[in-house]
Amino acid sequence: MNKTFRILKKIILYTFSILLLLSVAGYIYLYVLPKGPEITEIKKINSGIDSFVIYAYKDSERKSIKVWTYKPESWNDKDKVVFVMHGGGRNADDYLNAWIELADENNLLIIAPEFENKFSKYTTNDYQEGNLFTFFRTKNPKSEWAYTVVENIFDHIKSVNNITNEQYDIFGHSAGGQFVHRMVMLMPESRIGTAISANSGFYSLPNDKFEFPYGIQNTGIDLQKSYNKRLVILLGELDNNPSLGTFRTTELAMEQGAHRLERGTAFFNTNKKLKNKNNWTFNWEIDTIKNVGHDYKKMSENAIEWIKN
Template sequence: MNKVFRTLKKGFLYTFSILIFISAAAYIYLYVLPKGPEITEIKKTNNGIDSFVIYAYKNSERKSIKVWTYKPESWNEKDKIVFVMHGGGRNAYDYLNTWVELADENNLLIVAPEFENKFSTYTTNDYQEGNLFTFFGSKNPKSEWAYTVVENIFDHIKSVNKITNEQYDIFGHSAGGQFVHRMVMLMPESRIGTAIAANAGFYTLPEENLAFPYGLKKVDIKLDTHVKAGHKKRLIILLGEQDNDPSLGTFRTTELAMEQGVHRLERGTNFFITNKKLSEQKNWVFNWAIDTVKNTGHDYKKMSETSIKWIEK
């Protein structure tokens, strides 16, 4: 009996040691070793399609990020700057290409950050959930939030191009729609003019007793400060009339996600109604709107085209 117990104990300790080693190695690989493409030389943004790579965080060289841009020849200082946030495929270049014609027609400088991650199939915390937490659940400093990276990119563009624009607009589709609505709620001090969250898979509700990313529990965000300020921002919940097929894209089906609705159209509608009711109850300023695109499903190209009317208003 004692021999069996000793064998089991050794097996348990061996397995436990292996798990600790794997976890430590994974943490070092993900959060200690430098990540991202090689930094490029600092230069002004060229007309047409261009790109640059900068450090994602202002006080750290641990992570870099590639940023795609498209600049019409007629674009000048004070013309609009629009950030375009890709979906879960992390395909920033594809999204940029969708906006080229729109940029020419409406004289927009398009900025498409690429939140590259080889393990994006298995983790969403670093992008659409804002990088508030590591994959292991520990908190990241605000200086490393994904939303702060957008602000850093804006500062870089202002600096190298010597422009004085005080705001930018932002569009995000699918995972990018998750990114955008959370940025408005969790970082309302950002310099967003108009934010458009299109076809998001699920949402962060204004509930302090519901765990993040479904609610605000465990994050340093309060209803009467951050969410109240977020309601003052101009956020458009853009939905596809036919985005009612859960099989399209990556669709979260956890119990808490399903409580928000059985498909994206229903979830987006419920999210907007929940926030509108909260704002009315608390007598807050509410500058959000909801728009449903006819005959459109989970299509980032058509949603991008529709978003222009909100950016131009």
Template sequence: MSKTYRILLKTILYTISVVLLLSISGYIYLYVLPKGSKITDSIPLKNGKDSFVMYAYKHSKRKSIKVWTYKPKNWKNEDKIVFVMHGGGRNAEEYLGAWIEIAKENNFLIVAPEFANKFSKYTTNDYQEGNLFTFFGVKNPKEEWAYTVVENIFDHIKSVNKITNEHYDIFGHSAGGQFVHRMVMLMPNSRIRTAIAANAGFYTFPNGNLKFPYGFKNTGIDLKSDLQKAYKKRLIILLGELDNDPSLGTFRTTDLAMEQGSYRLERGTNFYNANKELKDKYKLEFNWTIDTVINVGHNYKKMSENAVKWLKNQP
């Protein structure tokens, strides 16, 4: 064995060892070690702005989640509960702030979960892609999906505050819009009444040949039977007329993402039309709507204001 060959072999083995060590360490840090803030006492929500920390999963204490709320003083049991899903900045408190005046005017209880992640610039699977898979591609159990966490928060609020509401509404902008439309498609049995997905960066299309998050190939979702359940939900694809600048926010530019459209307005329109075509093909019930907000771009505050009409006017 030549000296050059031995050096090359050692280099390769060393590189593999380092990569393996980093992968194992990363997996342990992300998915084994406890994450999140300290759990707070389970007490009823205060009027006005408030927050609490709870365990994200019902079967495990490995992860906690902070939840911001705003409760108008006149809000009472059975009045509307609206979940507000933040964008890629994971800025739940700021999103809550955008909804405070809306809450006061319409007597909404606002619930804004904060999916905190130090590595959110590099990993999107844990939030907007629902945590179906780890960063390493390993499938997560459904009880650890990010969508299930929303249902757990709803249960927690109902229990602690003695609330009997059977449904909630949900709004998400940008990365939150990704979260909302995927939750409707992947968890159609959730207790969502009206869902509003605003200005999502890219979508999960009703395509069984594309892997998630672009399609459903590796999810176990049946494009006819499972999506029929999703189509029965009330989903509003809310788009800003001026959201045609891909430089704003985080905009995915992979080949599969670019096939959806060159900017968010185009992608949202194509997503809606693709689902409508599938509905027509199988003659399915379809309660989805597309709405374009005039003279508004990638602005979560203005999109929030324009979402209100869909929450107030429910069938």
């Protein structure tokens, strides 16, 4: 009996030690070691398709980020700047290509950051959940939030290209839609003019009883300020097939709705009810695009009307 107990005790001890070692190694790899593509020479954005790599954070060289751009020949200072946020595939170049014709037709400078992550199938906290928390649920400083990276990129292109624009618009689809609506909620001080959150998989509800990202517990969100921003919840009428893309099916996610169309509608209505209850200013809108499903190209085409107006 004592021998069996000793063996069991050793097994538990070894198992715990291995798990601890893996956790420490994982934390160091994800959050301590430098990562990302090599920094490129600082230069002005060329017309057509271009890219550059900068440090993601202003006070740290721990992480770099590649930024794709498209600039029409006719684009000049004060013309619109639009950030395009990719989906869960982290395919910023594909999203950039979807906006080239739209950019030419509407004279838009397109900025498409690439939040590359080899483990994006297993962890989403670094991108669509804003990097508020690590995978291990420890808090990150605001200076390392993914939303702050967008502001840093805007500062970079303004300074390097002598751009005097005070605002930018932002569009995100699927995981990018999650990114956009959370950025509006968490960083209302950002320089966003119009934000478009398209076909998000699930949302951060204005409920402080739910942990982030399902709710806003311990986030310090000031919803009055968030509602002052112009946010459009853009939904595809046919985006009612949960088998498309990566669709979260946890208990709290399923409580938001059976598919993306249902969840987006519920999210908007929940916020509108809260606004009515408190008689707050509310600059959020909802738009459902007919005959469109979970398609970032077609949703991009329909987003342009909100950016133009």
